[in-house]
Amino acid sequence: MTTLDVSAVRTRFTGQVIVPGDTDYDTARGLFYGGTDSRPAVIIRPVDPTEVAGVVALAHETGLELAVRCGGHNPVGLSSVDGGIVLDLRQLRAIAIDVDERTVWAQTGLTAGDVTKAVAEHGLAVGFGDSATVGIGGITTGGGVGFLSRKYGMTIDNVLAAEVVTADGQILQVDAGSHPDLFWAIRGGGGNFGVVTRFKYRLHEVPGVTGGLLMLPATADVVHGFITEAAAAPEELSVIVNVMPAPPMPFVPAELHGSMVVFGLVCYAGPADEAEKVLAPIRALAEPIADMVRPITYPEMFMEEGDDDYHPTATARNLFTDQLDHALVTQILERLDTAPAPMRVTQFRPLGGAVSRVADDATAYSHRGRPFMVNVAAFLDGPDTKAEREQWVLDTSALIANGEPGAYVNFLAEDGAERAREAWPAGTWERLTQVKRQYDPGNLFRRNVNIPPA
Structure with missing residues (x-):
């Protein structure tokens, strides 16, 4: 390991270079979840794929551990690192929508909310998860399960191509015909194989959905009924059924605060009249505490995240x-x-x-x-x-x-x-370790649920 020459690093990159002592350092190192307090040696925000490759080269030269950050939503802070280099993609925000082709190229500094709002202006959508602030790079490389999954598949099922900076600094254009093994691996294998700087997604016509919050009392009949009805429903319906204490929200009666409720998030990607028929059996399970399910635009499915200081x-x-x-x-x-x-x-x-x-x-x-x-x-x-x-x-x-x-x-x-082999069982694991050996034999990209090279 060598001592980091900060002035030389600042000269080397056009993008922001943030180090301890800078006024914005504490804000820049902050993550979505609490519980970690990493203090990187440097945070670099490259402006293009060439500078991303430059950060990768810097990690090789210095021996400092490298963490790659998109939205900073990893629950245990893997997108930061004590004493190492954080490659923060937030300045890579270009987006190019082809309405006729129904595709979008989106750089991975964008969030799910950014892309969702942009394509919704054309009545189009690609499914991410259920949070607007999650980075598209992290959610896509891991899979992407969300409000449109049952109708249009996971996020990875709508990836047509990608641009990837590999551990040796190459900038590769990958798809089913070019580097197909790498293209396979980045769709579900996490951040083990390189830094994805942009994705090309297939878009779907989604002029609107019927969706929102449906809160019901949490009895065994209601919870079981909600899950069973949703699983048997047409695939236009995707739900997230949270069973939890009622939060002190303005629309929840005070006497119910803290009592167990079903906090259901409902999304029907089809005609509103059909949605009413499909949702009727779920609504009939109990008198709703709150029913905010209505025809809305798809971006409205993403609830406000709230206070930026809440971690x-x-x-x-x-x-x-x-x-x-x-x-x-x-x-x-x-x-x-x-x-x-x-x-x-x-x-x-x-x-x-x-x-x-x-x-x-x-x-x-x-x-x-x-x-x-x-x-x-x-x-x-x-x-x-x-x-x-x-x-x-x-x-x-x-x-x-x-x-x-x-x-x-x-x-x-x-x-x-300890559970990586459960995420990637048997044959998938062996294939991933082979791809890892080809594209990252030194395991540079290890701040993740790691797949060691074969």
């Missing part, structure tokens, strides 16, 4: 499960009722539809046939609460798990290293 800290576990019967839902609710954390959540995402119509080996995401994704989380009140909250999350997850072990790489947290 939640939680312990969480992600898994796939094959069965969520009434008895199991009852047990989950009992655990939520007696949890040690004042704020805890179990989140259910029915999958299927377009997600399941893609072969497991078509992309590096290997869980196409799994019907449900589940996330269990407990928020921390301080470091002394972590151990008991972690144990509650582990025990609750063990109760829910059935079918083959599995995990979604974008939602892995502290357990990322």
Whole structure:
């Protein structure tokens, strides 16, 4: 390792170079989630792919560890690094929409909200996740499960091409016919294979959706009914079913604050009259506490993130499960009722539809046939609460798990290293390690759920 010559680095890059002592250093190093406090030696914001390659070269020259940041949403702070180099892509914000072709080239400094709003002006959409502030680079390389997944597939299912800066500084244009192994790997393999500087996405005609928040009381009948109805619904419907204490929002009666509710996020990508018919059985499960589901533009599905100074800290576990019967839902609710954390959540995402119509080996995401994704989380009140909250999350997850072990790489947290083989099982793992050996044999890109080179 060598000492970083800051003045030389500033001369070398047109983009911002931020180091400790600069007035904007603390803001620049901040991440979405709390719980980490990394202090990089330097944060560099390149202005083009050539400068991205220059940052990669700098990491080789200095021996400093490299972290790549898009939106900064990694739950355990992998997009920053103590004493190392943060390659912050936020200045790569070019976007080029081809309305006739229904495609968009978008640089990876853009967020899901940025791209969604831009293409919605033409009545078009590409599905990302459920947060507007997540970076498109991170969510896409990991897979992308969100409000349009059952209708139009995961984000990676709509990637047509990409531009990638590899560990040796090459700037490659990749697609199904050019570097097809790398193109396969960056669709679900995370940030292990290079720095993606832009993606070309297929767009879909989505002039509007019927969507929003549907809050219901959390009984076993309601939770089981919501999940079951959503899973059996036409694939135009995608939902996120959060079972959690009612937050103190203005539309929630004060006497219900803290009581267990279903905080359902609903998105129907089809005609409004059809949406009403499909949603009727879900609405009929109980008298809604709040029903904000209505015809809206697709960008309105992304709820406001709130206070920029709010950085939640939680312990969480992600898994796939094959069965969520009434008895199991009852047990989950009992655990939520007696949890040690004042704020805890179990989140259910029915999958299927377009997600399941893609072969497991078509992309590096290997869980196409799994019907449900589940996330269990407990928020921390301080470091002394972590151990008991972690144990509650582990025990609750063990109760829910059935079918083959599995995990979604974008939602892995502290357990990322030990569960990488669950994210990428068997043949997928072996293939990824071979691609890693070809494009990053020295494992430069290791601040991630890491895949070591074969």
